[in-house]
Amino acid sequence: MIFVDACLKKQTPYTPIWMMRQAGRYLPEYRATRAQAGDFMSLCRNAELACEVTLQPIDILGVDAAILFSDILVIPAEMGMDLEFVKGKGPVFHDPLRNEADLKRLADDSDEKLSYVYDAIKLIRKDLAADKALIGFAGSPWTLATYMIEGGGSKTYEISKKMLYSNPSLLHAILRKNTDAIIKYLLKQIDAGVNAVQVFDSWGGALEESAFFEFSWSYMKEISAAIKAQHPEIPVILFSKGISGYLDKIDGTFDVFGVDWGTPIEKAKAAVFDRYAIQGNMEPTRLYSQEKIKEGVEHIVKVMGKEPGHIFNLGHGMLPDLPVENAKYLVDLVHELTRR
């Protein structure tokens, strides 16, 4: 698989590409399947429909990898937390974690309750072309913790950070719980058939440097090391958003470093490409304009050259009103400009 080879820094005939949130609302086909499923969590829990939306961008765009359709919050949901996706507001936990007792109530067997995910993976892997990779994923322990503690999304993360600075042992206990659950979950995704896994640390950049390495990166590295110890052949991608100030301290046993659009690709390359493959980093809103797509692709391709170890991606997820034809244009252009 071209995608897996690129993750492992092997030669590939061209640079593979996939897009974060490539199965999403910008696709009319996704909106149709979503309407069938009812609410968002019902779509995540329905293996057949999750399979269907996972495969849509492969057929429509021709990307080199599919990413399992799911949500990072299925873990806390299956730990027993009361999750609701509120229209116009996003995810809400009605019973946020604020103390030891709240933490003790959470189930230890979320990895078993997530069997609908493994069912979806088996279906997808059966229907997906043999040369296309299937990427599994989980949220990072810290990113999950912010939702669990705040009770939803946040601008300031102040409840989580108050815990971090005034009761760090409670936060570490929550992160421990999340880390153990994520490792078991990702190992079961691999058993079910995914060809690579990515850990999404959407809110790592909310932390100052010392806190980021203590409360987020250390747990991500632990997850990665646990996966690589059992499955050295499976690429692990770590992606923390908003940490361009911390690149010189990135370490650990993993394969691919995900780069957001706030980190110039030259700097990411200089900081980590000697040790890791790089995935990223085009600004997603360039997809509003084919001219700007071309400019962005040419720049990234020029910087990354044709050395093995680059996976083209956006620096963040697809937005709901991006034109499908521009996403298709991007995929074709990356393939064309990077052919060896």
Next chain:
Amino acid sequence: MIFVDACLKKQTPYTPIWMMRQAGRYLPEYRATRAQAGDFMSLCRNAELACEVTLQPIDILGVDAAILFSDILVIPAEMGMDLEFVKGKGPVFHDPLRNEADLKRLADDSDEKLSYVYDAIKLIRKDLAADKALIGFAGSPWTLATYMIEGGGSKTYEISKKMLYSNPSLLHAILRKNTDAIIKYLLKQIDAGVNAVQVFDSWGGALEESAFFEFSWSYMKEISAAIKAQHPEIPVILFSKGISGYLDKIDGTFDVFGVDWGTPIEKAKAAVFDRYAIQGNMEPTRLYSQEKIKEGVEHIVKVMGKEPGHIFNLGHGMLPDLPVENAKYLVDLVHELTRR
């Protein structure tokens, strides 16, 4: 004034400190004055009450500078846009800017309509101790534009960025309008008595590197150059949040570079301290714990040493539930540890 001297890299007896959003909801005295004023914009438009809340942190905390109490959105409001602060949601413009015609409707004399700000400045400067500086401010052209275009706060800035990539000349026309208004506004603030000015670019970090320099930093530099040409004695502070990946390209005629908590202070010092004074950068949520305040202050003070040119500040604004006694502890500790 110690604050002004530090901005101009002159020797000072100790490192001056003030805090972004130091006049705010964490102070019971602020909440009392705010309740008198009614809504938020009424407080901004009432020179006596704006003076009162501006001075509160000077008396209560002993900071070295007062910052004018106002809001960055007074400029678009006085251009004629329909601004409302909606509880639990933040600022909303009911008539967002989406095309040339919307832009043409905006008034050119916002700087004259903002006379209540100059009245407040005169009152504050009269009541403020002679050794304490008064800082005036404005939002950056880009940051104001995001609110004007999106119609309020945003997570993705997708309408603004769609304009940036698909209709850049319209965005430049909006930025031109904002820049001209900001220059006139800041010059009038100086005429009224402020001793320094800061440009807040809260959402500069939403832009990728090339877009940041073209659509935000270039206009900030233009503002700074215009101020310095007329008032070389007035320090100009430029603060863009979330641009730690772009530090090596920072240039322009200004005095102080504001550093958020996502940029390690060592890196900010290495990148810009040869040319600019530095203001920042303690993580605001450290203020939940005196132990963590001490750790943060000791680190920053150690890195910055006792060379002239550092103004201690937070990397972002004070939060509503931070304890006042911890803010006071921070101010005293910075003064104590930096005494020459």
